[in-house]
Amino acid sequence: MFGRKKEEPSAQSVVDQxxxxxxxxxxxxxxxxxxxKAQEAARxxxxxxxxxxxxxxxxxVAIQDQRQKMRQALDTGEEKYLPLRDKxxxxxxxxxxxxxxxTLGEYLMFGALLFVVVSxxxxxxxxxxxxxxxxxxxxxxxxxxxxxxxxRQLRKRLTAKFGEVERGTVWYGCMRALQFRKLRLPxxxxxxxxxxx
Numbered sequence: 026m027f028g029r030k031k032e033e034p035s036a037q038s039v040v041d042q043x044x045x046x047x048x049x050x051x052x053x054x055x056x057x058x059x060x061x062k063a064q065e066a067a068r069x070x071x072x073x074x075x076x077x078x079x080x081x082x083x084x085x086v087a088i089q090d091q092r093q094k095m096r097q098a099l100d101t102g103e104e105k106y107l108p109l110r111d112k113x114x115x116x117x118x119x120x121x122x123x124x125x126x127x128t129l130g131e132y133l134m135f136g137a138l139l140f141v142v143v144s145x146x147x148x149x150x151x152x153x154x155x156x157x158x159x160x161x162x163x164x165x166x167x168x169x170x171x172x173x174x175x176x177r178q179l180r181k182r183l184t185a186k187f188g189e190v191e192r193g194t195v196w197y198g199c200m201r202a203l204q205f206r207k208l209r210l211p212x213x214x215x216x217x218x219x220x221x222x
Contacts, residue, residue, distance in 0.1 A: 099211045111211055115183055115191045119198035121221040122179055124213035129164075129171045130203040136164045172199050 059067075074080040091106075098106035104117070111120075140161045147154050179198045183190045201209060215221070 102211050102214050107211060110197070113191065113194075115187055115194045116197055118183060118186060118221050119179060119194050120201060120211065120213070121215045121219075122182060123175070123198045123201045124206070124209070125215050125218060125220045126175065126202075127217060128175065128202040129168045131205045133164070133168050133203060134205065136161060168203075172202055175199060175202055 094106040095108060097103070099108075099111075102117075104112060110116075140157060143157050144154060147157065176195050176199050180190055180195050183194060206213060
C-alpha cells in the first residue's frame, strides 16, 4: 500500500539465476522425504507369491547356483563361497600348515580297514590275531602322539601370526590331519613342505 513499488526482476537476471541453479551442486538429498505410507506401500509384497511354480523354480535355481559356487570354492579355495566352517584367515593358515606336513593320521583309516580284513581272515582263537591287535593299537597311539604334536605346533604358529587363536581352529586342523590328503575338502593348495609364512 504505502512504500516503494518493488521492481520487477529483469529478464537477464532471471536467466542468470536459472543458470546458476542448474550448475550449483544440490545441497542435501535433493528430494523430499517420502511419507511413511508411501514407503510401506513400496515395501509391500504378498506373503505367498502369485505364481508359486515360477517362484519355486527361481528358488531352486538360486540354491543350485549357490551349491555350484560352493563346490568350485572347495576346489579353488575362494574364500567368499566357502562353507562357514572353512572361512577365515586362521582356518586357511591351519589348512595350509596341515597340508604341508606329513601326518600319520591320514593312514589311520587304511590301518583300521586292514585290521578288519585281517581279523576276518585269521581265526579269533589264533595267537597271531593278538599281534595284529597290538600292531593296530601301536599305530593308533602313534597317530595320537602325532596329532598332539601337530596341535601344539599349530597353536604356537597361529599365536605367532595372529596373536590370538580363534576357538575351534586347532581342532579343525587336527581333524583335517586325520583325513587322507587327496580326499580333503577344501582341496590342498600347497605341496608337502611348503609351509605358510
